[in-house]
Amino acid sequence: METIARLHIDTFELTLRDIKQVDPKLLHALSVSVGWPHRDSDWQMLLELGQGLAAVDEIGRVVGTVMWLRYGADFALICMLITLPRLQEQGAGSWLMEKAHELNKGAVFGLNATREAKRLYRSLGYGYEQKILRCQGEATPEAALSAKVEGLVRPAAASDHESLLRLDLAATGHDRSIAYQALLPVSRGQVLVRNDEIVAFSLCRPFGRGHVIGPVIAASEDDAIAVSRAHVETHAGSFLRADTPASNTVFTNFLVGSGMQIYDSATSMGLGRAPFKPLASAGPRRITLASQAIG
């Protein structure tokens, strides 16, 4: 197995390897050690989508990771930065970030920071902060607020996929087709059709402790609610999650009214510029993330 770099910390000697060359079970064990809910299949999707590095100790344990997903030629979304709790605050996280930056020279960087990691990213120059609320809980559709919406909501079909990609590009400013290639086969979708055109959609897939509603792309929060309600109904009584920018107050109220309380928050950050930017200010935007890792 090829060694990419080495670092001595305390009694550890860390060797950096291509993340795809280490046992995925060890990656899962690392994310469990910091309390993250990812399943093996969540890791699997990320490994198919992106690249990354694993820091391995002398006896083969994975003690740190960082990944990145390339959206288009010049944008890298950093994710899955984790270091083993025993190893933290000794420079391993910064070292992994430095290597990820080096391996993506020339790219614009974005990420979603946990509370723990925000200061570290700020010290690396990240800014353009946007608060993201993690809402989760047992889905309760009967409590969902009713909103009037113009148009027809129906399940997404394979023939809609091009429209979904077009809306996503308008909402994020990036060609995220690689993410959709992984998301679409494992998701159920709803679309809102108005004047024969798809104007909003939502996807929902198994993730972590249950299912996640994301991405939801819409130009208004009412449209976003219209395409999300069916997922709440489908998963009534089971665990559902959605990550939404805090500025979406109406949508957040819908989530809370549907059993998904605000559990935690993260911060979307960019290095040198905002990571995601709608092409038009009144056009489609991200109402929920696919996940914190995928954006």
Ligand SMILES: CC(C)(COP(=O)(O)OP(=O)(O)OC[C@H]1O[C@@H](n2cnc3c(N)ncnc32)[C@H](O)[C@@H]1OP(=O)(O)O)[C@@H](O)C(=O)NCCC(=O)NCCS
């Ligand atoms: C966030 C995380 C990856 C940071 O990893 P880490 O190995 O502790 O990172 P570092 O040691 O490089 O930096 C952490 C802090 O320790 C400080 N530090 C670095 N080297 C140090 C040293 N030798 N002695 C004391 N402090 C040190 C850094 O300045 C940094 O401080 P800051 O937050 O004020 O900038 C780690 O805490 C973690 O895995 N958390 C759980 C998962 C998570 O939230 N990941 C982030 C995803 S967005």
